[in-house]
Amino acid sequence: MAASYLADNQQRFLDELLDWLRIPSVSADPKFQGDVRRAADFLKARLEEAGVNNVALCETAGNPIVYGDYLTDPALPTVLVYGHYDVQPADPYELWQSPPFEPVIKDGKIYARGACDDKGQAYMHVKAFEMMMRDGQGGVPCNIKFMIEGEEEIGSNNLALFVQANKEKLQADVILLSDTGIIANDVPSIEVGLRGLSYHEVEVTGPNRDLHSGLYGGAVQNPINALCAMIASLHDENGHITIPAFYANVEELTPAARAELAKAPFNEAEFEASIGLPVAYGEAGYSTPERTSIRPTLDVNGIWGGYTGEGAKTVIASKAFAKISMRLVPNQTSDEITALFQEHFTRIAPAGVTVQVRPHHGGEPVVTPTDSAAYRAAAAAMETTFGKAPVPTRGGGSIPIVAMFKSELGIDSVLLGFGLDSDAIHSPNEHFGVFNFLKGIETIPHFYRNYAAAETR
């Protein structure tokens, strides 16, 4: 019956998702502010149609949080479902094979900004709820609260305030979210670790105006050259980060723990082929999966300065800029690393330039429990729908709100994600498999049933 409800309705589910993806809900860019709100209104209407109660746009200083609930019986466990309806900026637009906000389904994949991260994954929860309400399989077996925000891609600052102000309303036994992935469509997995984030914009200022490189070249510190030298100095020849005390609190895994993680299937040649590179690269002494999970990293996410137009302009720029972020691992904190970076990056400025470091949002690294009833319910649900038990993995991304939920609400999360690393989230041509979207809708009700069976008082 569930399979038949899903089969009977899957085209409508996809059509609805595509309608949502047409709304360019880019939170980082103020010019999309109206679209962000339209995306929230769209979600509110779909939750109401599915049968969720008390659906409301909860206003914040920024984008609204869409909240709704379905509270049937105090004896049943309560699950707080988190997701986000905002998306990353879509540029560079010219690299998209189809426009980012004109979704198309091609070769079994939905192509659009937000197809996977996170509209597609959040929408699985809406449709799984609808299915439980209507498919005659026993209804909704848990109390459910939905909290879908619109500022995940810009740091969730207003969500944190909302959570602090609504601790009672948000009380739950577990938080369920789908903003992560599986190893492959035939290798289900559940992420149990996430990296934290410390993100900065740096501004290097040299002369008080752009200068002619002929008249002044050789006699002034060029801010772009200076910025490059500063960035280059942040790694040593072994790929270690040189910021003093950067590794001081890094959790060092035991050989046994590293061996356990190494059991997850990984093919180095396939990894290299998938990104078109002949060699993997990274910190000496660690494998590729370790480099993207249990080790902290530092990457420049953007750089700009001087003349970047067509042709040649012989200028020494007054200023150069970069966006630099670090991924953090357990026992590092965002505040600690942000302070270390600011202090270090300011200190290494060479004579002739000054430096400003402006931190953006940060996020804490997190490890979620694998010995909880909720984790077991999720693993069993996946085993049912994939025919194979999921592998626990440590992910490289950051979902700062997972640590925030733990510290503010005292609630652990289960990261029941269905994306793939190859989905190109945050990149041109982001996509989400139709298989993955439907598999998510199929799996989520099993989680609720398993969890209710284990936890009902």
Add this chain to the structure above:
Amino acid sequence: MAASYLADNQQRFLDELLDWLRIPSVSADPKFQGDVRRAADFLKARLEEAGVNNVALCETAGNPIVYGDYLTDPALPTVLVYGHYDVQPADPYELWQSPPFEPVIKDGKIYARGACDDKGQAYMHVKAFEMMMRDGQGGVPCNIKFMIEGEEEIGSNNLALFVQANKEKLQADVILLSDTGIIANDVPSIEVGLRGLSYHEVEVTGPNRDLHSGLYGGAVQNPINALCAMIASLHDENGHITIPAFYANVEELTPAARAELAKAPFNEAEFEASIGLPVAYGEAGYSTPERTSIRPTLDVNGIWGGYTGEGAKTVIASKAFAKISMRLVPNQTSDEITALFQEHFTRIAPAGVTVQVRPHHGGEPVVTPTDSAAYRAAAAAMETTFGKAPVPTRGGGSIPIVAMFKSELGIDSVLLGFGLDSDAIHSPNEHFGVFNFLKGIETIPHFYRNYAAAETR
């Protein structure tokens, strides 16, 4: 009479120049192509009004060259006047206090893109010619050929072809151009050396698409980080350029020659204050004036890659780019240094990225004679109008066509420029002093008279 003609007409001269500056003749950007041609048409009309004969737009594969002449007597010496009517791009527009193509006169200075480089200085020659024709001081005492091009800011490639194809038409005894400056309004000077140029755009490619820095960070070579490391390695801790053999052919001046150059007035504190920097910077072992004249340099003129919009995007870019140029000194050649740079920059690419180096135009360094009749005529003209003999200086900029004229036509140049280093050419708020514009118009006829007196057969 000359002074009175200049005084009587100076407002009109300025108005005409301002009209010309309103035409955004940016040669580097194809979208201004129509404006570039309008600027050529404007110049043609003004030359004809002044009494120049045979004025024509000589078509090239790019922008036309405006040619005209006034050939009065084979016994008189012939002067080929060179200038350019194209201008540098004006961005970043937001740093201009008044729009770059809406010229204003403020505090005795004409503010506009091209005010000094080179429309303002080229226009001095048009008005000096008009004045000689009309002021009753004996007429035009030399044969004069005007050749004003529209591609100086993008490398003068078509001018070189034009010169090769028109060697007979362009024969002259000396080339006169005003695309340089004086030390100060009370310290006249004539540039006798110019640096050459080797200019490149580099492209560093890593993964085959932009990647999520959480999922991939730590396991791929980040092209921006790699580019920064490559750029940082191009200088050592003493400010020397590390490209092998880069200095092999550099002309090393004798202590006596350095002492002679050191006689030009220079105030380090004023230099630092003018650019808002607490310390001068540069190659160890050389003074600031030496660093900008007799020493070769390497500067990044622009850099870009990854996310440069508002807010935070956690991306590892597929590609990073920079524009890198070197200023060359006598005995270096543009071809030699271009080859050395390409070879070196490609070789230092770290594992995990590939590099493309695309050379733009280059230019040869040049030293012009100070013992010629033309140089003496120019120096005497300045002494008459400034009341003080000019100092010979070595400039840091590049006017590649000066070397090209010498090699193709066998003709030396005199660099009779009236700009100031502080004119912000190639920068926002470019300007040209009204004093300098009028002083140029006043001085140029003296040059012709002095030169004719010395060289008439």
